[in-house]
Each structure stands twice: as structure tokens, then as C-alpha cells.
Amino acid sequence: QKEVEQDPGPLSVPEGAIVSLNCTYSNSAFQYFMWYRQYSRKGPELLMYTYSSGNKEDGRFTAQVDKSSKYISLFIRDSQPSDSATYLCAMGYSSASKIIFGSGTRLSIRP
Amino acid sequence: EADIYQTPRYLVIGTGKKITLECSQTMGHDKMYWYQQDPGMELHLIHYSYGVNSTEKGDLSSESTVSRIRTEHFPLTLESARPSHTSQYLCASLNREGMNTEAFFGQGTRLTVV
Numbered sequence: 001q002k003e004v005e006q007d008p009g010p011l012s013v014p015e016g017a018i019v020s021l022n023c024t025y026s027n028s029a030f031q032y033f034m035w036y037r038q039y040s041r042k043g044p045e046l047l048m049y050t051y052s053s054g055n056k057e058d059g060r061f062t063a064q065v066d067k068s069s070k071y072i073s074l075f076i077r078d079s080q081p082s083d084s085a086t087y088l089c090a091m092g093y094s095s096a097s098k099i100i101f102g103s104g105t106r107l108s109i110r111p
Numbered sequence: 112e113a114d115i116y117q118t119p120r121y122l123v124i125g126t127g128k129k130i131t132l133e134c135s136q137t138m139g140h141d142k143m144y145w146y147q148q149d150p151g152m153e154l155h156l157i158h159y160s161y162g163v164n165s166t167e168k169g170d171l172s173s174e175s176t177v178s179r180i181r182t183e184h185f186p187l188t189l190e191s192a193r194p195s196h197t198s199q200y201l202c203a204s205l206n207r208e209g210m211n212t213e214a215f216f217g218q219g220t221r222l223t224v225v
Contacts, residue, residue, distance in 0.1 A: 034214065041221075042218065043216035044201070046214060090214070099144070099205065099214060101153065101154045102153070
């Protein structure tokens with residue numbers, strides 16, 4: 001079983017829709033959680049990170065962590081065609097250095 | 112803006128050649144990583160480093176080696192390149208201050224072995 005599971009998509013939604021991207025994980029030792037956006041042929045760029053359960057909001061993006069369910073989400077409000085990319089979740093341990101990535105979800109926003 | 116650089120951006124080489132992919136960061140981060148990523152596919156961890164003189168193998172055995180003689184420099188070497196090594200290689204460094212953790216990625220090296 002993979003430590004981090006992420007639906008690969010592809011996910012296609014119309015412009016303006018609310019997008020929900022999700023990851024589940026199996027290791028309760030994960031302490032911090034990140035979301036990355038990766039455009040085609042580019043390296044991933046950090047979107048959001050959070051250390052605790054609950055919600056964290058940044059503009060149109062909201063990251064949600066539910067440690068009891070081992071489930072994290074990224075919500076994108078008022079989605080734009082420029083949001084079309086692959087989104088990767090990532091998580092790490094509090095004391096170790098290794099970070100684990102999900103396989104990525106390909107998102108397409110239709111104009 | 113992240114200060115992590117990879118060279119070369121693109122490389123085409125013949126089978127059997129020895130190559131070194133360079134990665135440098137000017138942020139003073141101790142933790143650095145190499146990932147391999149095929150187009151549209153997930154990231155696979157090849158090697159990582161906790162700091163100077165510390166290196167570990169990741170989940171993917173790519174027949175490569177790394178070194179960490181200086182904090183800012185984490186080169187990846189393929190002793191004998193094969194067509195199966197054709198892929199994109201991404202270098203990253205990790206910063207953790209208090210409760211905030213960020214990983215910064217270089218722009219990648221796209222390697223083609225012919």
C-alpha cells in the first residue's frame with residue numbers, strides 16, 4: 001500500500017467552478033502537509049503548507065487537513081483556465097527529512 | 112523567490128557516457144533531494160541528504176550516486192547512462208523553521224540518452 005494515495009484524474013471542470021482535490025495517507029506520523037502545482041514541463045511550485053488539522057486559506061485556495069481521517073484536501077474557488085495544471089499533495093514527518101508526494105491530479109479548467 | 116538552480120536544463124547524450132547533473136541552492140538549506148519524473152507521471156525519490164557528508168538512497172534505484180561536500184551543492188552522477196535513464200530530474204531543498212516547512216524545486220534537467 002502506498003503511503004500517500006491521490007486520484008490521478010484527469011479532472012475537467014468549467015471555469016468558475018469550485019474544485020476539490022484530495023489525498024489520503026496511511027501513516028499517522030505525518031505532521032506537515034503541502035500542496036504543489038506543476039505546469040507541464042516545469043518543476044513543482046509550492047502552493048500551501050500546513051502543520052495542523054483544520055483549514056488554511058490563501059486567496060482562492062483553501063487547504064484542509066483531517067488527521068483523524070488521514071485525509072487532506074485542496075479547494076480552489078472561482079477556478080480559472082490558468083489553474084489548469086497537475087496538483088501534487090506532499091507530506092512529511094516532524095523529525096525526519098523525507099517528504100512523500102502523491103502521484104498528482106491533472107486538472108483542466110474549461111473556459 | 113526560490114534560489115535553487117539546476118544545470119543543464121536539457122541534455123542529450125550517448126549510451127555509456129558518464130554525466131553529472133548539477134544542483135545548487137543559495138538558501139543555506141540542509142536538506143536536499145533528487146527526484147526522477149517521467150512526463151505526466153509521479154515523482155520518484157532517488158537520493159536525499161540531511162546535510163554535508165550525509166546522503167541516503169530513496170525509493171527508486173536509478174544507478175546513480177550523489178555527493179554533498181558543501182551545503183549549497185548536491186550533484187547527481189550517472190556513471191554509465193542508458194536509454195532507460197531518459198527522464199526529467201528535479202532537485203529540491205527543504206526549509207523548516209518552527210512550524211513552517213517549504214520545499215523549493217529547481218527547474219529540472221531533461222535528460223535524453225540515445
